[in-house]
Amino acid sequence: MMAKFRAIVMKANDNVATVVEPIAPNTGVDLKVGEETVSIQVSEAIPFGHKFAIREIGEGDRIVKYGEVIGLATQNIKVGQHVHVHNLESCRGRGDK
């Protein structure tokens, strides 16, 4: 039996968590990051399956999930903010650039 968390962090160096239950704005969420349990205040509504930042991410910084780069931040992202296509830009498959 695994412990139940409302959001999952895949690798300890990830800077985003994926929610497995929709989260309302201004909700405190516990997360397992590596071996540690950390608490984060989620500021925005996060739909099921979407991500929020668990660390400060600056504009142009790498966004990391599964311990790997999944894109770059197009603006500063604060801890607890929604991370999705509005502030994450894919680095690959970009014929438009």
Added chain:
Amino acid sequence: MMKFQGYRRPDGKVGVRNHVLILPSVTCANRVARGISQSVIGTNWIEHQHGCGQLGADADLTAQVLVGHGAHPNVFGVIVVGLGCETIRAQDIAANIKKHCPYKAVETVIIQDAGGSVNAIAQGVSLAKQMVNDASLSKRVSIDASDLILGTECGGSDACSGISANPALGVASDLLIDAGGTVILAETTEIIGAEHIIAGRAVNAQVAARCFELINSCETEVRKMGVDMRGSQPSPGNIEGGLSSIEEKSLGCIHKAGTRPLQAVIDYASPVNMKGLVWMDTPGHDIEQLTGMVAGGCHLVVFTTGRGTCCGSPVAPTIKVASNTALFESMNDNIDVNAGTIISGLESVEQVGKRIFDELLEVASGNPTKAEILGFNDFAIRRIGPTI
């Protein structure tokens, strides 16, 4: 030894089904193929939009996919239906199937020779009745799991696919490879951003170089089109489900392939004749991918999904695994296994992986999948040239 109950063919290959397949060589023969199949219980049929107006490598690939399905060890016998004037002729497809499997029952029906579609259907019905009767005499025998080729696929993914269903399928993939079997990883587009991980598992430098080549040529195509891939990869549904980029999708996708070494990289629809993990170069398009893996000889497919999908191959049983419990419940008539228990903390990835492995042995032994019960026969051939 892990065993299942399957059909041992005269050439030593194994089948997990004993289909009598009605196969049009050209789109113009679809209606007749369907007419034959709908008149004879115990047959199934394929429809497609190709077989004429094709040239060179593109025509060859379509023919290879059709022959691969007819020659598939899950198929007892096949009736190839042609119109009579097409590029990809039914007689040639039938002869090629016979060349690969001399023991197999192979017949042809040509609509122009038969004197119209009604006569062609009547001719096909008569042949199909006999073939179903002959097929019914085949008996299942105990066969080692090492003979199985598993195709892996994810479609309609959400952000949970990479957390629950795909890692669980990865555990099942490892179990099959450890038992001596074969697993196909495909969907080249959906490896962009994760190719370094797969290449790092290649058995030699040549195989690793091929991984990077495939991804490079895929990205070159996207650059030529001058588009941001988002909207197709990830798809609008993927994005709604939480996936933000192709890298995120790919890093979740490759979990399906477990952790064992990558033995080879092969072309679309090429025969899979090696053991262990193999990467087949296919598009991300679900049905084209499914069709390519089955043409290559995969016996059954495990298909993970987070948004929901109902498709299934006409030849290889297609087992659906839900990444979340809400989907398992809402599309229960289409989904076979729930991996959402990982998300809700009820089971570990390893436990669900073992359940998927057990399910695939059951399905290989004859238990129908939901897609089979509902009669799905999805089929789409990759095109590499224009229609002329």
